[in-house]
Amino acid sequence: MTNSGYSLVFTYIVRRILATIPVMAVVALFVFALLHLSPGDPAVIIAGDTATLDDIARIRAKLGLDQPLYIQFVTWVWGLLHGDLGISIFTNLPVSKLIAQRVEPTITLTISTLIVSILGAIPMGVVAAWKAGSWIDRVVMVFAVLGFSVPVFVLAYLLIYVFAISTDLLPVQGFVSIDGGLGPFLSHIVMPSLALGMIFAALIARMTRASMLDVLAQDYIRTAQAKGLAHDKVLIGHALKNAAVPIVTIIGIGVAGLISGVVVTETVFAIPGLGRLTVDAILRRDYPIIQGIILVFSAAYVLVNLLVDLSYTLLDPRIRY
Amino acid sequence: MSFFARMFRSATAAIALGLYFTSAPAWAQSAPKTLRFIPQADLRSIDPIWTTAYVTRNFGYLVFDTLFGLDKDFKPQPQMVDRWTVSDNRLTYRFTLRDGLKWHDGEPVRAADCVASLERWGKRDTLGQKLMEAISEMRAVDDKTFTIALKSSFPLILDALGKLSSNVPFMMPERLAKTDAYQQITEAIGSGPFKFVKEEWVPGNKAVFVKNPDYVPREEAPSFASGGKVAKVDRVEWLYIPDTTTAAAALNAGEADWYEQPPADLVPVFAANKDITVATVDPLGNHGILRFNHIQPPFKNLRLREAVLNLVDQKDYMGAAAGDPKYWKTCAAFFGCGTPFESNAGADALLKGPNLAKAKDLIHEAGYKGEKIVLLSATDQPIVHGQALVTLDALRKAGLNVELQANDWGTLITRRASKEPIDKGGWSIFHTWTSAPDFFSPAVNIALRGNGEKGWFGWPTDPKIEELIDAWFKAPDPATQKRLAAEIQVEAYTNDVPYVPTGQFIVPTAYRKNLDGIIVAPVVFLWNVEKK
Numbered sequence: 001m002t003n004s005g006y007s008l009v010f011t012y013i014v015r016r017i018l019a020t021i022p023v024m025a026v027v028a029l030f031v032f033a034l035l036h037l038s039p040g041d042p043a044v045i046i047a048g049d050t051a052t053l054d055d056i057a058r059i060r061a062k063l064g065l066d067q068p069l070y071i072q073f074v075t076w077v078w079g080l081l082h083g084d085l086g087i088s089i090f091t092n093l094p095v096s097k098l099i100a101q102r103v104e105p106t107i108t109l110t111i112s113t114l115i116v117s118i119l120g121a122i123p124m125g126v127v128a129a130w131k132a133g134s135w136i137d138r139v140v141m142v143f144a145v146l147g148f149s150v151p152v153f154v155l156a157y158l159l160i161y162v163f164a165i166s167t168d169l170l171p172v173q174g175f176v177s178i179d180g181g182l183g184p185f186l187s188h189i190v191m192p193s194l195a196l197g198m199i200f201a202a203l204i205a206r207m208t209r210a211s212m213l214d215v216l217a218q219d220y221i222r223t224a225q226a227k228g229l230a231h232d233k234v235l236i237g238h239a240l241k242n243a244a245v246p247i248v249t250i251i252g253i254g255v256a257g258l259i260s261g262v263v264v265t266e267t268v269f270a271i272p273g274l275g276r277l278t279v280d281a282i283l284r285r286d287y288p289i290i291q292g293i294i295l296v297f298s299a300a301y302v303l304v305n306l307l308v309d310l311s312y313t314l315l316d317p318r319i320r321y
Numbered sequence: 322m323s324f325f326a327r328m329f330r331s332a333t334a335a336i337a338l339g340l341y342f343t344s345a346p347a348w349a350q351s352a353p354k355t356l357r358f359i360p361q362a363d364l365r366s367i368d369p370i371w372t373t374a375y376v377t378r379n380f381g382y383l384v385f386d387t388l389f390g391l392d393k394d395f396k397p398q399p400q401m402v403d404r405w406t407v408s409d410n411r412l413t414y415r416f417t418l419r420d421g422l423k424w425h426d427g428e429p430v431r432a433a434d435c436v437a438s439l440e441r442w443g444k445r446d447t448l449g450q451k452l453m454e455a456i457s458e459m460r461a462v463d464d465k466t467f468t469i470a471l472k473s474s475f476p477l478i479l480d481a482l483g484k485l486s487s488n489v490p491f492m493m494p495e496r497l498a499k500t501d502a503y504q505q506i507t508e509a510i511g512s513g514p515f516k517f518v519k520e521e522w523v524p525g526n527k528a529v530f531v532k533n534p535d536y537v538p539r540e541e542a543p544s545f546a547s548g549g550k551v552a553k554v555d556r557v558e559w560l561y562i563p564d565t566t567t568a569a570a571a572l573n574a575g576e577a578d579w580y581e582q583p584p585a586d587l588v589p590v591f592a593a594n595k596d597i598t599v600a601t602v603d604p605l606g607n608h609g610i611l612r613f614n615h616i617q618p619p620f621k622n623l624r625l626r627e628a629v630l631n632l633v634d635q636k637d638y639m640g641a642a643a644g645d646p647k648y649w650k651t652c653a654a655f656f657g658c659g660t661p662f663e664s665n666a667g668a669d670a671l672l673k674g675p676n677l678a679k680a681k682d683l684i685h686e687a688g689y690k691g692e693k694i695v696l697l698s699a700t701d702q703p704i705v706h707g708q709a710l711v712t713l714d715a716l717r718k719a720g721l722n723v724e725l726q727a728n729d730w731g732t733l734i735t736r737r738a739s740k741e742p743i744d745k746g747g748w749s750i751f752h753t754w755t756s757a758p759d760f761f762s763p764a765v766n767i768a769l770r771g772n773g774e775k776g777w778f779g780w781p782t783d784p785k786i787e788e789l790i791d792a793w794f795k796a797p798d799p800a801t802q803k804r805l806a807a808e809i810q811v812e813a814y815t816n817d818v819p820y821v822p823t824g825q826f827i828v829p830t831a832y833r834k835n836l837d838g839i840i841v842a843p844v845v846f847l848w849n850v851e852k853k
Contacts, residue, residue: 039728041735046366048373048487049753050447050767050777053738055503062503090365091524092505101523160570172570173562270562270571272526280363280525280563283701285731 009313013306020302027298028080028291032073035287041065042089042285063089076291085295086288088281095292098277105175106273109265110258112193117201118251124201125208125247126235129216132209140205147202152261156195156268163191173270196265200254207250211243218242244315252308256301354555356836356852359568361582363561364528367509367517370445370502373487375756379845382546383530383557384425385491385511388416388435389483390546393604393842395661395761397483398547400539401430401492401512412471414478415462421537424494425516432461437498439482439490444502446488448764451794452481474795477764485546485844486758486765514538514552514848528559543840543849550848553838557847572597572831578852579832581845584703585644591831598834601648601827603843605659605757608652609642609708609823610768614749615781617742619694624687626818629750630670631680632715635824641707642754643826652825655769655810660761662803667811671821680719694723695743697751699730708752708823723749737778751778752823757843763793763809768820781819785812 043060044051060066064075079086085095128140163170170191176184215221216239224234263275274293281289362376369381389397399405403419422430436459443453455475461467469478484490497506509517515530522528532552541548560577562568569587571577573594583591591597611633613620620626639649652658653668665672694716698709709725716723726748728736733751741747760766770776770790771783786809793805813819832839838849 039735040731041738044735044738045731046372049734049755050373050487050759052775052777054775055445056738058503062501088524092366092368092507093524098524157566160567164574165570168574172574172576173567174560174576268564268567270526270560270564270567272523276525276563283729283731284365 009310013310016306016309020299023302024295024298028077028295029073031291031294032076035285035290036069036072040285042287045284046090076288080295085292088289089286090284095288098289099274099292099296102272102274102277104177105266105271106259106262106275108175108178108189109192109196109262109271109273110255112189113197113200113258114251114255116193117197117204120197121201121204122208122240122247125205126212126240128205128209129212129239130231130235132213137209140209144202144206147198147205150198152195152199152264153268155198156191156265159191159195160268173268175269175271175273192265192269192271195268196258196261199261200258203250203254204247208243208247211246212239215239215243241315245312248308248311248315252304255304259297259300354852356554356557356579356847356850357577358557358559358847359562359572359577359580360559363525363563364522364559365524366505367519368505369491370442370488371505375487378487378489380509380517380528381489381491381511382513382844382846383515383848384509384513384517385489385493386422386513386550387483387490387492387546389479390548391480391483391485392544392547395480395485395545397479398541398544400483400547401435411474411476414469414471416467416469418465419537419539421535422512423535424512425510425533425535426494427535428494429464430492430512431464431495432467433464434495434498435492436461436467437495438492441493441498441500441502442488442490446484446490447767448481448484449488449490451764452478476797477794480764483546484765486756512536514550515557525563526561528561530557530559531555538848543846545840545842546844546846550846552848553851554847569831572833575833578836579830579839579850581830582828583831585648585829588645588829588831596834597831599829599831600839601829602839602841602845603757603827603830604841605657605761605843606649606825606827607754607756608657608760608825609638609704609754610752611638611708611712611821611823612751612753612768612779613781613818613820614747615779615819616740616774617747617749619687619689619692620749622687622689623816623818624683625689627670628680628683628687628719629716630814630818630821631676631683632719633671633821633823634675634715635671635822637711637715638708638823639826641711642704642824643828648829649824649826653822655760655813655822656763656766656806657757657761658825660757661799662762662806664803664807664810666807667814670814675715677719684719684721689721691722693743694721694749695747696723696725697733697736697748698725698727699733700727701729702733704754705730705733705752708754711823712750712752740774740780754826763790763806769809769813771817771819779820781817783812783817783819786817786819 043056043063043065046059047056064072076086088095088098124140128137131137160172164172170187174188176188178185221234221239224238262273263279266273266276277289278293360376364376364380366372366374366377367380369377387400388402390400392398401418401422402416405414405416407414418430418432424430439459443449452475455471455473456469457472458470459467482490492512494510497510500506514533514536516533518529518531532555538549538551543549562571565584565587568580569583569590572580588599591599613626615621635651643649650658653665653671654663656662696709696713699705713723713725736748737751739747743749767777771781771786773782774780789805789809789812793802796802796805835853837851837853840846840849
């Protein structure tokens with residue numbers, strides 16, 4: 001790429017990053033409004049089953065929840081602008097600390113799921129397209145249907161039963177950071193990644209197959225075959241590279257689904273990740289945590305989309321910003 | 322070699338490498354003296370005065386200590402207190418602390434810490450508030466002695482200081498106890514048998530405690546919250562596993578040692594494992610509650626409440642709430658069965674079982690004209706929801722117009738705080754349940770109170786019950802207390818029906834057979850537990 005080319009990409013990145021500011025502002029307003037307008041009162045939950053209305057009112061006042069909504073919103077946004085996501089109503093710990101505790105397990109689970117699904121699904125999709133109409137193609141499509149149909153928690157329980165309870169090969173639950181050793185780390189992440197990866201792999205396999213079929217029908221592929229190039233060179237070197245743009249798009253969209261999908265996996269495998277933190281916070285109406293996490297997820301999704309868009313320029317030289 | 326052959330070789334090598342690294346699992350090998358406990362709920366707050374959550378109460382018992390503790394006969398026994406004296410007119414108590422008591426930060430426990438702790442507790446707890454009304458002065462005389470001067474006799478003062486369940490009067494350093502009672506303390510520094518390792522706390526996942534080497538246990542044998550609190554393990558890990566199937570699998574696989582409250586339908590899973598014991602270590606259990614809204618129609622009408630009383634079949638409720646009959650029993654006593662104040666006085670309607678004909682007569686007598694009844698439920702609380710479904714069926718069979726509104730627990734407890742009519746978001750009935758330490762006596766059974774809109778949700782008004790409860794607090798001896806408790810129950814069943822007890826049930830616990838010394842009590846205590 002020339003210097004002017006790099007400059008254009010840099011400008012594009014800066015523009016996209018600046019564009020996230022109004023996006024995040026809308027998300028912040030939307031999340032705040034949705035939370036405070038939906039039923040439930042954290043003061044009631046805190047006060048407990050034996051509390052009186054007076055107790056509840058005093059707790060609400062201490063938490064600032066008796067303030068008008070616009071004041072609560074401004075207070076929160078003011079904190080955000082200073083990098084303060086607030087304090088958890090229940091644990092009294094900074095939201096940023098709670099999120100920091102949970103980021104590693106969720107990112108690890110997401111990345112390992114992506115690796116497992118992409119490494120499995122793309123070759124399956126390529127082979128299915130190459131052998132379209134054959135029994136291989138049908139097997140891959142059955143896998144794709146199963147992947148969409150079997151709920152994550154059902155697959156999770158099956159994996160636990162086979163690999164943990166019956167054979168004692170892997171642990172039932174929990175998460176071990178890579179600092180705790182590669183062996184324990186891998187043994188704890190394998191099953192959750194497989195459980196969560198199945199649906200994602202199904203999606204990628206189908207998209208890969210469809211995109212490859214489209215590209216394999218092109219004239220330049222016939223030319224490459226006519227020139228006597230080996231099958232793998234045609235498939236990988238020419239067809240897959242040209243089919244990559246829609247596949248990468250679906251991976252990017254799928255990451256958003258993964259972020260929400262980790263909730264079930266984290267719950268079943270007792271992984272202390274962001275998904276579970278979100279669900280627990282929603283159930284007990286811990287507003288600062290919910291607000292903080294939604295903002296973090298939104299920022300992450302915007303970043304993922306940016307990376308996907310930038311990858312197009314690598315995959316297809318015709319695409320320039 | 323083709324691309325696919327090269328890929329296959331690489332994949333095989335990767336799998337082999339992975340199996341090599343996973344062939345020596347590290348998860349099963351915990352330190353030999355670490356107790357891995359799956360608690361009933363996630364530890365969200367470390368302040369047992371700020372919240373009444375049972376899991377925080379249980380946390381409190383590990384980290385904090387109390388001046389007195391109730392034994393298995395519900396009698397208060399000294400714990401942090403070494404000796405005490407009472408003036409002849411029984412209005413002045415003088416307490417002297419035991420030697421060698423230290424906070425986890427190394428500072429000695431002082432009388433001033435205890436006074437401040439009691440003041441904070443007295444602002445939040447209902448029994449504490451009652452005690453504080455009777456106190457004219459509390460002060461530290463010196464570092465080991467403090468006095469409580471009463472305005473009027475309060476025979477239950479020691480029972481109050483040894484209250485078993487939320488809010489337990491835990492002792493804290495004065496600097497923490499001075500925290501506003503409606504704000505959380507920022508650190509959990511107690512003088513209990515275990516120290517909380519806050520650095521390792523991951524809310525929603527794990528809480529860690531280590532043995533307090535400076536703790537001086539009493540010499541008596543442990544009995545409920547009294548006696549010697551000897552920490553027999555070096556470390557306790559609370560592993561919160563939200564999925565009950567996974568939690569059961571973890572116990573079966575040896576990744577946990579004790580599962581506090583497995584759901585009833587998973588208990589048979591443990592039966593097949595010879596390394597696991599399923600037991601009932603809570604001798605008293607819990608009490609289901611059907612609570613009316615007394616300030617809004619239609620249950621503002623006593624006759625209609627009586628009608629519902631005549632529809633209740635406790636066997637149906639307990640079957641729905643607790644499943645296996647070996648874990649429940651019918652019990653019409655407001656103060657529970659197996660407790661010091663157990664009585665069947667006034668409970669004929671519930672004891673005789675459902676009487677649809679009588680219920681219909683009472684409905685007619687009440688002048689019921691088909692007004693909507695809103696029955697609240699929480700689908701994320703199986704015990705609550707099970708009871709609600711039984712009520713729905715029973716009320717509909719009697720011809721009542723009832724609508725079930727099921728949400729989550731957070732929504733239910735927000736909604737029940739509403740005093741508005743049905744058409745403005747109010748409610749008619751909700752279900753809940755409570756454990757024995759919170760219903761066994763008039764001192765703690767807040768659902769039985771008749772203090773109207775100042776009271777617990779439902780807001781029954783019955784001045785006679787209030788008068789009887791006040792008399793009970795002043796009763797000079799156990800026989801009078803028992804008589805008055807029976808009178809309270811008769812008044813409740815005859816003229817009030819503040820709620821209907823739906824039965825008494827126990828949640829079994831499951832632990833690995835290498836654990837010993839589990840204390841039989843209505844609260845889970847982790848001292849005295851040994852791991853072999």
